Amino acid sequence: MIVWLNGTFGAGKTTTAQELLDLLPGSTLYDPELLGSGLRLMLPAKRFEGIDDYQDLPAWRRMVVDTAAALLTEVPGPLVTPMTLLRQEYRDEIFGALAARRIPVRHVLLHTEETILRTRIAQREEASGDAEDHASIRRWSLEHLKPYADALPWLRGDAHVVDTTQLTPRQAAEEVAEAVRTGAGACDIVQTPEPTAETLAAGVLLFDDQDRVLLVDPTYKAGWEFPGGVVERGEAPAQAAVREVAEELGIELPGALRLLVLDWEAPKPPGFGGLRLLYDGGTLPHDRISKLLLPGTELRDWRFVTEAEAESMLPPVRWNRLHWALRARERGCPLHLEAGVPLG
Template identity: 85%
Template sequence: MIVWLNGTFGAGKTTAAHELLDLLPGSTLYDPELLGSGLRLMLPAKRLEEIDDYQDLPSWRRMVVDTAAALLTEVPGPLVTPMTLLRQEYRDEIFGSLAARRIPVQHVLLHAEETILRERIARRAEPPGGAPEAQASVRRWCLEHLGPYADALEWITGDAHVVDTSRLTPRQTAEQVAEAVRTGAGVCDIVQTPQPTAETIAAGVLLFDSQDRVLLVDPTYKPGWEFPGGIVEPGEPPARAGVREVAEELGIRLPRAPRLLVVDWEAPKPPGFGGLRLLFDGGTLTEERIRTLLLPGAELRAWRFVTEPEAEDMLPPVRWNRLRWALRAREGGCPLHLEAGVPVG
């Protein structure tokens, strides 16, 4: 298990984490910041110039999960992880990948009033002998993150158990976190999707409203918006898999097998294995049916009907290409064969 201590700089994550080690038997401190420091030493300067934060590195996010899994083969756990995590899509990717490895996460937000955060950052202790310019730069960097933290509070407080550290000592904070761990507060109820070990076949279903807008869903276990659907089980017909996934995810039972729109070959890109991606036309939903859409909290955070231009802003390029050709196939009445999102022939 992982006890993830979230919060901005000055909330007291590191000091509370060290105190927490005394209160949780078998616990080990796991600081993903060390992975970021290592990547800064190993990656070319040109690559580092392309990012603002090491969390923007896909390699860092993968290493956070892989290292946690490796550590839990050496120690009993839990892992106490003091790490600021403000971008919801990064939370989805990391916590979803941990869930896929059957590693549960208890997400705890250490929060403090902004005036107190500013006071703590101002008196932040620096290593002896540190250059005053460097110390000032670090404090400035911490202060600059107060705005993004405030912006992220809505989704974090909806996801995590909150401990207000404004008037608590580090020990008191750790005691409250330990009690939250004992009672199961902040457990992230994310669907556990096994990581593929080979190429897969996935079936997505496009559903439309009366304005011909397409339905997208926001999974809790991975970043970005997606189409309803999922992996085809061994021996399962792809169209039937799409029907099954729509019923499981949204509570909608399609009356007939959906019509194929595109078959897209997705190239393997480590750590992914690629495979065939199929999109089917699930037809137009009535207003009554739309009102009965379910939203399983462990799997989907939200759903939304969007226009084609809106979808372009919401989907990653590979899914966007797949969607736009599927819409063309729907208009033309003939399925298309794609390779890496590009029509063949």
């Protein structure tokens, strides 16, 4: 298990984590910031051009998961992880990958009022022996107060909140320990096993009366997606697409779906690639749209969007697949793609 202590700079994550080690038997401090420092030493400096935060590196986010899994083969756990995580898509990616490895997460937000945060940040600079270095840290910390405020709505909904404004680190740790013992902060995310080979996946495009396409926002990975999923062993792809739509959205589709696109996705480590099929699920009438269901462990939101809007929401490979699927729908003829490029 991982006890993830979230919160902005000055909330007391590190000091609370140290106290928490005494309260959770077998616990080990796991600081993903060390992975970021290591990447800065190992990767070419050019890779960091335009990157202010190592969390923006896909390698860091994957290493957080891989390292946690490796540590848990060496220590009994839990891992106590004091790490600010303000971007919801990164939370989805990391926590979803941990869930895929059957590693449960207790997400705890250490919240402190901004006036107290500013005082703590200022005091940290004053106690410094290196004024220039800590002035830079102070500026950086202050710059993250607004992103933290912006992230608070989703953080409060996702994590168990411990208000540290009036608490000592020991008192905060005691509250966190009690929360962990009672199961608070558990992230109930669908456990989608990581593929170990090429996969066959089937998705469905559903439309509203304005011809906008339905996208869903998974809780377990970053980015928007089409309804659908991996085809199970021995299952027909179109049947899998119908099953996934029923499970995800509560919509029963006819079994005979029209194929729009068959796309071979090239392997791109750490992914294995495979065949991706998109079917036309037709236009949903308003009364069916109003009854759409969302399983909280799997999907956070849904939205009908235009093709142009989808371009800013989907990863490039998925948007390219959508683009050609819409062309196939217009022409009434399915398209065969390889790595997103039509054949013939």
